[in-house]
Amino acid sequence: MDLNMFKYARTMSPNPQDTRQLILDTALRLFEERGYAATTMRAIAAEAGLAPSNAYYWFANKDELVQEFYNRIQDDHLVRVADVLAGAGSLAERLSAVEHGYLDVIGGYHGFGGAFVSTALGSSAASPFSDESARPREKSIAIYREVVAGARPAVPEKIRGALPELLWLCHLAITLFWVTDSSRDQERTRRLVDAAVPLVAPLIRVAKLPWAGSVTDQLERALAVVMERTSA
Amino acid sequence: MDLNMFKYARTMSPNPQDTRQLILDTALRLFEERGYAATTMRAIAAEAGLAPSNAYYWFANKDELVQEFYNRIQDDHLVRVADVLAGAGSLAERLSAVEHGYLDVIGGYHGFGGAFVSTALGSSAASPFSDESARPREKSIAIYREVVAGARPAVPEKIRGALPELLWLCHLAITLFWVTDSSRDQERTRRLVDAAVPLVAPLIRVAKLPWAGSVTDQLERALAVVMERTSA
Numbered sequence: 001m002d003l004n005m006f007k008y009a010r011t012m013s014p015n016p017q018d019t020r021q022l023i024l025d026t027a028l029r030l031f032e033e034r035g036y037a038a039t040t041m042r043a044i045a046a047e048a049g050l051a052p053s054n055a056y057y058w059f060a061n062k063d064e065l066v067q068e069f070y071n072r073i074q075d076d077h078l079v080r081v082a083d084v085l086a087g088a089g090s091l092a093e094r095l096s097a098v099e100h101g102y103l104d105v106i107g108g109y110h111g112f113g114g115a116f117v118s119t120a121l122g123s124s125a126a127s128p129f130s131d132e133s134a135r136p137r138e139k140s141i142a143i144y145r146e147v148v149a150g151a152r153p154a155v156p157e158k159i160r161g162a163l164p165e166l167l168w169l170c171h172l173a174i175t176l177f178w179v180t181d182s183s184r185d186q187e188r189t190r191r192l193v194d195a196a197v198p199l200v201a202p203l204i205r206v207a208k209l210p211w212a213g214s215v216t217d218q219l220e221r222a223l224a225v226v227m228e229r230t231s232a
Numbered sequence: 233m234d235l236n237m238f239k240y241a242r243t244m245s246p247n248p249q250d251t252r253q254l255i256l257d258t259a260l261r262l263f264e265e266r267g268y269a270a271t272t273m274r275a276i277a278a279e280a281g282l283a284p285s286n287a288y289y290w291f292a293n294k295d296e297l298v299q300e301f302y303n304r305i306q307d308d309h310l311v312r313v314a315d316v317l318a319g320a321g322s323l324a325e326r327l328s329a330v331e332h333g334y335l336d337v338i339g340g341y342h343g344f345g346g347a348f349v350s351t352a353l354g355s356s357a358a359s360p361f362s363d364e365s366a367r368p369r370e371k372s373i374a375i376y377r378e379v380v381a382g383a384r385p386a387v388p389e390k391i392r393g394a395l396p397e398l399l400w401l402c403h404l405a406i407t408l409f410w411v412t413d414s415s416r417d418q419e420r421t422r423r424l425v426d427a428a429v430p431l432v433a434p435l436i437r438v439a440k441l442p443w444a445g446s447v448t449d450q451l452e453r454a455l456a457v458v459m460e461r462t463s464a
Contacts, residue, residue: 118350120412127412173405177458180352180359188457195454202447206438215434222427225420226409 020058022048024072027065028109036062036115066119066126070136076105078143085143091151091204092197095167098147099174099193103186106178110186113179128172129227141168159207162220165227170196252290254280256304259297260341268294268347298351298358302368308337310375317375323383323436324429327399330379331406331425335418338410342418345411360404361459373400391439394452397459402428 026048030039041062045055059065077098084097106113116126125132144164148155155163174196178189206212258280262271273294277287291297309330316329338345348358357364376396380387387395406428410421438444 114353117353121346121349121353121408129412176353176408180361188460192454192457195450195457198450199447199454202438202443202450205443206434211434211437215431218427218430218434222424222431225424225427228420 019050019054020068023050023055023058024065024068027062028069028112031112031115036112036119063119063126063132066116067132067136069116070128070133071139073105073109074136074139074143077102078139080105081143085146085150088150088152090153091148091155091200094147094151095200096193096197098143099171099197100190102171102175103178103189103193106175107186110178117176117179140171141165144168144171155204156207156212158212158216159203162216162223163203165223166219167200169223169226251282251286252300255282255287255290256297256300259294260301260344263344263347264341268344268351295351295358295364298348299364299368301348302360302365303371305337305341306368306371306375309334310371312337313375317378317382320382320384322385323380323387323432326379326383327432328425328429330375331403331429332422334403334407335410335421335425338407339418342410349408349411372403373397376400376403387436388439388444390444390448391436394448394455395435397455398451399432401455401458 023044027039027044030044030047034043039062041055041059042052044065045052048055059068081098081101084094084101089097109116120126120128127133128137141164144167147167148160148163174189174193177192178186181189183189207216255276259271259276262276262279266275271294273287273291274284276297277284280287291300313330313333316326316333321329341348352358352360359365360369373396376399379399380392380395406421406425409424410418413421415421439448
């Protein structure tokens, strides 16, 4: 990393993606060391050996860095759970592996997780529901679509439409719980995942009942309100 | 208010509760006008016409003001929905009235709601799950206990234990949604309440099924993890 920074300080960023990456890596390190609020875009540029104008070219502000961070987490999450998604397993097994895989991925960022969530709540752009967050959000929801689509036994048709978004919202709630989790290595969040995941089994069982159609309709109406674009 | 402030500036706070109230009122006004982060305890004291030492006697820091604010909101909420809780109604009717009553109570604070939630996420003391928040939390959960206990038709025994905390967690999720709701008068949160509340009916229906016992056991295990004391 230090060698790379030296190289970038002296050349004109040969590979644009590398410069983005360098800025993000530097930003995450400074957020960890100095705190999110205390880290300015100028400080990130200086630490990365870039002119401020160059850093601003890639990220207009810290909100955009947060977006890129979300994006990277989703990519890392997908890589981490690709085998699980490609394999066979019950809905509960797949969901458990996907959530624990996510906690593995974000584990190193716990020090400033709170700052990011605060940012997401304080700025409409950084909210996971914003237009600006559409890319990482879609990546994350796609994982839950895969969780549902590949589950064996198959998830009943009636709940298949609503379930991925519902699971994604539960996943957001777990992320929030993790942010405030002060237990060692956030083991409490691990226990919450283990205790909550088995609740999908009765959900599936209910989805097979004759009156489940009206419930899933109502659920879809509630999800539609949550998933409306913030800008609408 | 201005007259009171003048009086307090000149006397030695005849009624302790009035001084607390004055500090909180002043703080909320300044949070609204200047933002939460930019408002110092010293500025609150000065604006309230108190010596800093006097203000610090009542609130050691802004976290404690946030606690007092939570407390007041719960008190106001209870006053607002007392008639609903005393009356008869279905679980869905009671829950709907209680949630809308809550949105009425917090409506005026939307301007700095995000700052408070950020504080709650950034500071373990201000989290709604902390020991320090026990009083307002218990007040709020007590409202949901009343919602459940007074519902007619009666809520099935099996789910009666877990339901109040489950509803309180949903209430926290709705609060979070409200914080990031940029729609006019947060009408989107109102629509979410209207779309989500009917989902309690199938929950009750499921609780009457012969296999519901193992589900509510699992639900109680998950709730137990969530509700563990942060300090534990």
